[in-house]
Amino acid sequence: MLRCVLLLASLLAPLRAHAQGIPAVPAKSDTLAAVYVYIQAGDTVAFEAVRQDSAVLRGVFVQPDRPRVNWDHLLADGAPALLTISIYPPNAPGDVVPLQETDILSVGDSMLVTTRTWNGTQHQRVSSAKGAVPLLARSVLHTAILAWYAQQAKRDTLPVYVTGSGRTVPVVAEVRGDTILLSVDGLEIISTWSDGRLVEVQVPSQALRVVRVMSLPPSR
Numbered sequence: 001m002l003r004c005v006l007l008l009a010s011l012l013a014p015l016r017a018h019a020q021g022i023p024a025v026p027a028k029s030d031t032l033a034a035v036y037v038y039i040q041a042g043d044t045v046a047f048e049a050v051r052q053d054s055a056v057l058r059g060v061f062v063q064p065d066r067p068r069v070n071w072d073h074l075l076a077d078g079a080p081a082l083l084t085i086s087i088y089p090p091n092a093p094g095d096v097v098p099l100q101e102t103d104i105l106s107v108g109d110s111m112l113v114t115t116r117t118w119n120g121t122q123h124q125r126v127s128s129a130k131g132a133v134p135l136l137a138r139s140v141l142h143t144a145i146l147a148w149y150a151q152q153a154k155r156d157t158l159p160v161y162v163t164g165s166g167r168t169v170p171v172v173a174e175v176r177g178d179t180i181l182l183s184v185d186g187l188e189i190i191s192t193w194s195d196g197r198l199v200e201v202q203v204p205s206q207a208l209r210v211v212r213v214m215s216l217p218p219s220r
Contacts, residue, residue, distance in 0.1 A: 144191035
């Protein structure tokens with residue numbers, strides 16, 4: 001477990017504002033900069049690290065002996081916009097070329113999906129919903145953080161385009177103190193926050209807990 005945590009911390013280096021033309025928003029003082037462990041029915045099944053600055057929300061998702069998933073969600077006017085998902089071989093260092101890279105961007109009532117592999121580039125336009133936000137399906141943290149953004153924008157319901165399935169479903173969020181209760185296409189998720197920090201996420205029907213185990217160094 002410690003080896004995976006340290007690997008994630010090294011892969012998710014401090015962010016640089018690399019996107020041109022994206023309006024700056026106040027950074028959240030690295031409150032989202034942390035490593036989390038996924039525990040299902042008492043077993044450790046995955047790890048994920050996340051970090052945010054004024055231009056991008058970034059994550060690294062790792063499961064033992066499975067391809068690593070890096071995701072970057074660019075922020076426009078403080079809201080999630082373009083999502084880039086990069087797939088790497090298991091245990092690959094951070095500087096290798098991804099096996100596959102996919103950009104997903106909401107345009108009107110559709111999603112523009114661009115996929116790059118060694119075999120070339122494919123473009124696809126998928127029917128979705130106006131204002132929908134792309135969501136990395138396997139990341140419970142990504143779901144919880146998007147719900148937090150929706151609450152900041154005073155939106156109780158947020159349409160999300162779920163990667164993998166290609167479906168657009170509503171995320172319904174309700175705030176109760178330091179807890180945000182989510183319903184994602186019937187799946188109940190409970191996220192707990194403290195002083196802007198995401199502490200834990202639970203998915204009761206899957207006996208899954210995602211627990212913050214280590215903070216990452218501040219961005220420079």
